[in-house]
Amino acid sequence: MFSDYMDIIEVGRKGNSITDKLGYLNKKEHLWGYIYYAFDFPNIRNNIAHGDIIETDLKEVASDILLDLVYIVKMIDSQDLEYKKVIDFLEEIDKEVDDKEKSKKVMERFEVNGDMTIIDDKIYGEIDEDIYSEMEDEIKTEENFFNKLFEDCFSDILEWYNLKSVLDDLKRILETEVFRNSITESKMHIRLKKRITRCFYNKGIHFPDDWKNDLFRMTE
Numbered sequence: 001m002f003s004d005y006m007d008i009i010e011v012g013r014k015g016n017s018i019t020d021k022l023g024y025l026n027k028k029e030h031l032w033g034y035i036y037y038a039f040d041f042p043n044i045r046n047n048i049a050h051g052d053i054i055e056t057d058l059k060e061v062a063s064d065i066l067l068d069l070v071y072i073v074k075m076i077d078s079q080d081l082e083y084k085k086v087i088d089f090l091e092e093i094d095k096e097v098d099d100k101e102k103s104k105k106v107m108e109r110f111e112v113n114g115d116m117t118i119i120d121d122k123i124y125g126e127i128d129e130d131i132y133s134e135m136e137d138e139i140k141t142e143e144n145f146f147n148k149l150f151e152d153c154f155s156d157i158l159e160w161y162n163l164k165s166v167l168d169d170l171k172r173i174l175e176t177e178v179f180r181n182s183i184t185e186s187k188m189h190i191r192l193k194k195r196i197t198r199c200f201y202n203k204g205i206h207f208p209d210d211w212k213n214d215l216f217r218m219t220e
Contacts, residue, residue, distance in 0.1 A: 001072045002037075008076065008083055018042045033071060041068060085145070086154050090163045090170070099173050103182040106174070109142050110188070110196055139192070143199045150203040174205045183215070190218050 002021045003013055011028050015021040022038040025031055044065070078084065089109070096102045148154065149167065158164045173179055183193050194216060201207055 005076050008081060083154055083157050086149060087161055090166045093170055094166045099176055099178040102173050103179040107182050107186060146199060147203060174200055180211055
């Protein structure tokens with residue numbers, strides 16, 4: 001399970017022992033149970049494997065080990081992990097019945113910090129650089145989310161959850177006039193509209209040249 005978790009958080013399969021694997025995992029992200037699982041848990045596992053605890057209350061030991069495994073399973077199943085966010089997003093897309101609502105779900109991903117990205121040109125004129133800098137990291141997070149999604153980083157997981165067809169349909173929607181309208185009609189500042197367009201265009205999503213050129217000719 002630790003090897004699977006290494007794949008999920010993109011550490012790669014490294015190390016032979018549990019202690020080695022936990023060391024790589026702990027470097028990537030701080031593990032609450034690192035000391036226990038890296039040093040105590042292997043001793044318990046080895047004692048069981050080599051028959052050194054036959055006279056111990058095996059029911060109690062089995063219960064303890066199951067609790068240890070529950071922690072690992074919950075760690076792998078955390079909603080904070082990127083693959084879970086991908087699954088949740090595609091399932092939300094799949095619930096919507098028409099392209100307009102699905103397009104809206106995509107645009108909502110970029111509406112970070114509530115209203116902060118929805119900047120009405122009539123009120124602000126030019127976007128404030130300090131505000132844009134504050135949004136930068138969250139916007140990049142969404143760009144990276146779609147980059148990985150379109151680069152098939154989650155292909156095995158999507159196959160397992162039967163979501164591959166939903167991703168294919170999403171790519172279709174992104175090339176429709178409905179989605180283009182969701183960009184142009186958005187209250188987002190033009191700089192953000194251009195950035196969203198570049199994000200998908202760079203991932204192979206086709207936009208008509210006349211529409212794209214008109215958008216990029218718009219001033220900030």
